[in-house]
Amino acid sequence: MSSMLAQPLKRPSGPRVLACIGLFVLGAVVGVAGALVQPAWFPGGLLLALAGEAGLCLGGARATGSRAGAVAPAGGWMIAVILLTASRPEGDFVFGTGTASYLFLLGGMAVAVICATLAPVRQPDGDGVRLGK
Numbered sequence: 286m287s288s289m290l291a292q293p294l295k296r297p298s299g300p301r302v303l304a305c306i307g308l309f310v311l312g313a314v315v316g317v318a319g320a321l322v323q324p325a326w327f328p329g330g331l332l333l334a335l336a337g338e339a340g341l342c343l344g345g346a347r348a349t350g351s352r353a354g355a356v357a358p359a360g361g362w363m364i365a366v367i368l369l370t371a372s373r374p375e376g377d378f379v380f381g382t383g384t385a386s387y388l389f390l391l392g393g394m395a396v397a398v399i400c401a402t403l404a405p406v407r408q409p410d411g412d413g414v415r416l417g418k
Contacts, residue, residue, distance in 0.1 A: 305357040312361025346404035355404040359397035
């Protein structure tokens with residue numbers, strides 16, 4: 286019996302790396318779109334923005350078959366949203382002070398963690414997958 290921890294790490298394939306890079310960029314796009322939509326139609330815009338992120342993270346995880354597919358768009362979303370929270374020298378900013386903005390930021394982080402946790406993981410190869418067999 287071999288443990289999954291004892292197996293050597295396999296290098297990710299080229300298509301999987303490209304998929305993760307694409308998911309990272311899509312996560313940034315969804316973050317920018319969600320930042321613009323969520324204040325427009327409260328609470329529907331907020332729910333739509335969070336559902337878009339959840340769909341992208343879970344879809345990416347299912348498409349790649351690993352947690353990396355959920356973490357990549359979550360990372361892109363996080364970086365885009367954090368960059369949008371900074372104010373510019375002119376005083377312009379995307380997020381106003383209010384409950385909806387904080388719900389978007391904290392809810393998006395929670396959705397990213399939940400999706401990365403629920404993402405499918407690769408199973409070890411071989412016959413001795415279950416203990417006691």
